[in-house]
Amino acid sequence: xxxxxxxxxxxxxxxxxxxxxxxxxxxxxxxxxxxxxxxxxxxxxxxxxxxxxxxxxxxxxxxxxxxxxxxxxxxxxxxxxxxxxxxxxxxxxxxxxxxxxxxxxxxxxxxxxxxxxxxxxxxxxxxxxxxxxxxxxxxxxxxxxxxxxxxxxxxxxxxxxxxxxxxxxxxxxxxxxxxxxxxxxxxxxxxxxxxxxxxxxxxxxxxxxxxxxxxxxxxxxxxxxxxxxxxxxxxxxxxxxxxxxxxxxxxxxxxxxxxxxxxxxxxxxxxxxxxxxxxxxxxxxxxxxxxxxxxxxxxxxxxxxxxxxxxxxxxxxxxxxxxxxxxxxxxxxxxxxxxxxxxxxxxxxxxxxxxxxxxxxxxxxxxxxxxxxxxxxxxxxxxxxxxxxxxxxxxxxxxxxxxxxxxxxxxxxxxxxxxxxxxxxxxxxxxxxxxxxxxxxxxxxxxxxxxxxxxxxxxxxxxxxxxxxxxxxxxxxxxxxxxxxxxxxxxxxxxxxxxx
Amino acid sequence: xxxxxxxxxxxxxxxxxxxxxxxxxxxxxxxxxxxxxxxxxxxxxxxxxxxxxxxxxxxxxxxxxxxxxxxxxxxxxxxxxxxxxxxxxxxxxxxxxxxxxxxxxxxxxxxxxxxxxxxxxxxxxxxxxxxxxxxxxxxxxxxxxxxxxxxxxxxxxxxxxxxxxxxxxxxxxxxxxxxxxxxxxxxxxxxxxxxxxxxxxxxxxxxxxxxxxxxxxxxxxxxxxxxxxxxxxxxxxxxxxxxxxxxxxxxxxxxxxxxxxxxxxxxxxxxxxxxxxxxxxxxxxxxxxxxxxxxxxxxxxxxxxxxxxxxxxxxxxxxxxxxxxxxxxxxxxxxxxxxxxxxxxxxxxxxxxxxxxxxxxxxxxxxxxxxxxxxxxxxxxxxxxxxxxxxxxxxxxxxxxxxxxxxxxxxxxxxxxxxxxxxxxxxxxxxxxxxxxxxxxxxxxxxxxxxxxxxxxxxxxxxxxxxxxxxxxxxxxxxxxxxxxxxxxxxxx
Numbered sequence: 001x002x003x004x005x006x007x008x009x010x011x012x013x014x015x016x017x018x019x020x021x022x023x024x025x026x027x028x029x030x031x032x033x034x035x036x037x038x039x040x041x042x043x044x045x046x047x048x049x050x051x052x053x054x055x056x057x058x059x060x061x062x063x064x065x066x067x068x069x070x071x072x073x074x075x076x077x078x079x080x081x082x083x084x085x086x087x088x089x090x091x092x093x094x095x096x097x098x099x100x101x102x103x104x105x106x107x108x109x110x111x112x113x114x115x116x117x118x119x120x121x122x123x124x125x126x127x128x129x130x131x132x133x134x135x136x137x138x139x140x141x142x143x144x145x146x147x148x149x150x151x152x153x154x155x156x157x158x159x160x161x162x163x164x165x166x167x168x169x170x171x172x173x174x175x176x177x178x179x180x181x182x183x184x185x186x187x188x189x190x191x192x193x194x195x196x197x198x199x200x201x202x203x204x205x206x207x208x209x210x211x212x213x214x215x216x217x218x219x220x221x222x223x224x225x226x227x228x229x230x231x232x233x234x235x236x237x238x239x240x241x242x243x244x245x246x247x248x249x250x251x252x253x254x255x256x257x258x259x260x261x262x263x264x265x266x267x268x269x270x271x272x273x274x275x276x277x278x279x280x281x282x283x284x285x286x287x288x289x290x291x292x293x294x295x296x297x298x299x300x301x302x303x304x305x306x307x308x309x310x311x312x313x314x315x316x317x318x319x320x321x322x323x324x325x326x327x328x329x330x331x332x333x334x335x336x337x338x339x340x341x342x343x344x345x346x347x348x349x350x351x352x353x354x355x356x357x358x359x360x361x362x363x364x365x366x367x368x369x370x371x372x373x374x375x376x377x378x379x380x381x382x383x384x385x386x387x388x389x390x391x392x393x394x395x396x397x398x399x400x401x402x403x404x405x406x407x408x409x410x411x412x413x414x415x416x417x418x419x420x421x422x423x424x425x426x427x428x429x430x431x432x433x434x435x436x437x438x439x440x441x442x443x444x445x446x447x448x449x450x451x452x453x454x455x456x457x458x459x460x461x462x463x464x465x466x467x468x469x470x471x472x473x474x475x476x477x478x479x480x481x482x483x484x485x486x487x488x489x490x491x492x493x494x495x496x497x498x499x500x
Numbered sequence: 501x502x503x504x505x506x507x508x509x510x511x512x513x514x515x516x517x518x519x520x521x522x523x524x525x526x527x528x529x530x531x532x533x534x535x536x537x538x539x540x541x542x543x544x545x546x547x548x549x550x551x552x553x554x555x556x557x558x559x560x561x562x563x564x565x566x567x568x569x570x571x572x573x574x575x576x577x578x579x580x581x582x583x584x585x586x587x588x589x590x591x592x593x594x595x596x597x598x599x600x601x602x603x604x605x606x607x608x609x610x611x612x613x614x615x616x617x618x619x620x621x622x623x624x625x626x627x628x629x630x631x632x633x634x635x636x637x638x639x640x641x642x643x644x645x646x647x648x649x650x651x652x653x654x655x656x657x658x659x660x661x662x663x664x665x666x667x668x669x670x671x672x673x674x675x676x677x678x679x680x681x682x683x684x685x686x687x688x689x690x691x692x693x694x695x696x697x698x699x700x701x702x703x704x705x706x707x708x709x710x711x712x713x714x715x716x717x718x719x720x721x722x723x724x725x726x727x728x729x730x731x732x733x734x735x736x737x738x739x740x741x742x743x744x745x746x747x748x749x750x751x752x753x754x755x756x757x758x759x760x761x762x763x764x765x766x767x768x769x770x771x772x773x774x775x776x777x778x779x780x781x782x783x784x785x786x787x788x789x790x791x792x793x794x795x796x797x798x799x800x801x802x803x804x805x806x807x808x809x810x811x812x813x814x815x816x817x818x819x820x821x822x823x824x825x826x827x828x829x830x831x832x833x834x835x836x837x838x839x840x841x842x843x844x845x846x847x848x849x850x851x852x853x854x855x856x857x858x859x860x861x862x863x864x865x866x867x868x869x870x871x872x873x874x875x876x877x878x879x880x881x882x883x884x885x886x887x888x889x890x891x892x893x894x895x896x897x898x899x900x901x902x903x904x905x906x907x908x909x910x911x912x913x914x915x916x917x918x919x920x921x922x923x924x925x926x927x928x929x930x931x932x933x934x935x936x937x938x939x940x941x942x943x944x945x946x947x948x949x950x951x952x953x954x955x956x957x958x959x960x961x962x963x964x965x966x967x968x969x970x971x972x973x974x975x976x977x978x979x980x981x982x983x984x985x986x987x988x989x990x991x992x993x
Contacts, residue, residue, distance in 0.1 A: 107828050
């Protein structure tokens, strides 16, 4: 692959060093486990967390005479992903063998795609920000390729004092290796890229994106250079398994490389590991120790070929992707780009929003979700999947505001009650007497009481009509917030003889 | 009762249908013959008498119930490369010590489904790598044939030496074999038996330990052309578990026998007239041409110009695939494990002890030709040669040639432990010179006995056909067989 620099050095992304500014160059290889019931070349289950070596077929264990048979669903998933990345779909691709010895690699080779991958060049638009002015910046990150390959098994070194155990449940599970171009220039961009990629995969349903289960992991390639100069020597940080760690690894690695170069040293091309405990990378193997994988086309598998109709059918049934959804939220529901961006960041949030907004005021639904629901989730460390307030419940709260049953302020209390205790919003309002008072007689009495008890304020308000707000506040307080604020305001003004 | 082991499959089948004897009678006769001969011939590495009798009894029950299959009650020997459930399956390698699979290869499953009986597992070159059956961990197979007036032991050829020797010595009615570069046809020629390597994809490779995946094909070795046709009909099938198997109907090959070859165009490739070819081989070839001409075939000279590159290209492609295919024998999951201080040492010790010299040589050649910096010069080039070889054949067939006649081997069987060959692997590899092209092109090829050399040792002719036109090969080979007669070794064991 020839490296093409697609970006102009931007001062705000440079990092300072002792000898001036530096630019960080980042490319990512993301391994995404394909969502499928069975493995790439065998019928064994892909269920996570089963007992060790229970999801293993004869093929996965590489018994003599076993042959791989391609799982068509995995092919469809790779094509869907390629379409989601607006990438070139290759109707003919080839599986190769990548040869190396490791106990958790039973065949002694991994079936992968080397020269002719199933998906070629594509792109992802990432959004970085907000900056101090609250603006987001959209950046296009190139995709170099996507190919299908087998995952390895797992070596377990903590089961026996002197031996290692092998669990082959993961052996042969389908992975998509998605390779970016070296288009990222900061840890934030790298994090935004993985976040966006994960979001696209989840929208497509081609990978669950669960990084803590290892379904999504990244090899991070980092190099540094003087702004606009030649690309530097890169180091590859293997298997980073959280978005936060990706950011930390990039920052640490960039600082390490800058320090070496500024001390007069040179960067050795090598493979490194990220230690999350220490927040640092350390050397795993140098270029000299690199394997010679002896790639060659797998003679057990014919080239993978499909016609355009296969691709077209998948394309026709592709779900709406985050960028399109965002545009629709802005155009059709009147949301701000900022709000729409937040709502589409996760498919589950967008789905939640659409359910709440159905037949309701979109902007109001967006505000409640962004300010109240996501705020509360964030505070309690929960994801949208674990929300105690369902879309129907939040919709119910909004309906009660809309029909004047409760005020916006009471609604916040109602939301909290639903969050803590659950229940139907209308019933909660009814049983707790939270209904807004619209009975003019009751409000009038409260207004009269406040005016009667505060002759000093009555005198002042004649000189400064804006002080009417104070009376409104007192009445609201006296009614426990249940009075209709609009009705209170009208009555106060009328009683005090203030003209609108 | 006459010696039942002298009957061909077709004869035994017909007699059992008449009720002359049972499968158990036939099976017992073979088991007795094996007991008597195997210490001398070493064709079987595992004899399964209990299983054989059990299968024979079940077969007799089926026949009595009127549901006899195409191979009902026929006792067969199975090459050790085929996975047979619960039975010794070690590719005659030390590295697979004790391996008994939980699965049955598709080809053997097809045979059992047609009623056949398994006598045991047959000796072979380790992982099918060899042309003399001397690389087996279980020791060499001795050819039932000896030169006239000599007691010297000869090789049966390889890698399916056990299959060929067992058929020639009447230790089974027929045998399965495999052919990657000539491993069916060369031993058939060395033992006066018939062996066919069908078109690549005709038989499933599932459950057959892989040597070189793009070249390996299963096929039978039998006493005559008819038996080979009967066996292949049962062995062949498409298989969902082998995506390189081909979904074409399997014809009734036996029905093709006796058909006329009148007007059939037989190609004679000038490039197969190699330098230093023994006179008797050339004479045999001319004899074969004469027989076919007499039968009404049209003989045409053809050119296969890339033939001379076939052997070197084969010895790049086959070891390259083998080096990868044999990586799974690492001591981790099954077979031999020689402990080491760490995983790397365990691998090294297991593989050093588990593999024989020839297998190690090919793993090293294969690893070398796939290495960074050498891939283009060797592997890629060899693949290009392969394409050209294939095209040579296509052009000949496009020009109307129906089959190609060549010698099967450049010589008759040679001596066990031939110092000349042992010291120079390339000389040994030259045994495959007439056969590897067929594997490289994925075509069907049959070896049929055609005469004896001056020492009284059998020689074979090879017919090469169009893809999936095995019927033409059976028909034509049958004509040669009719003209040449059958050849049997004198019993000395």
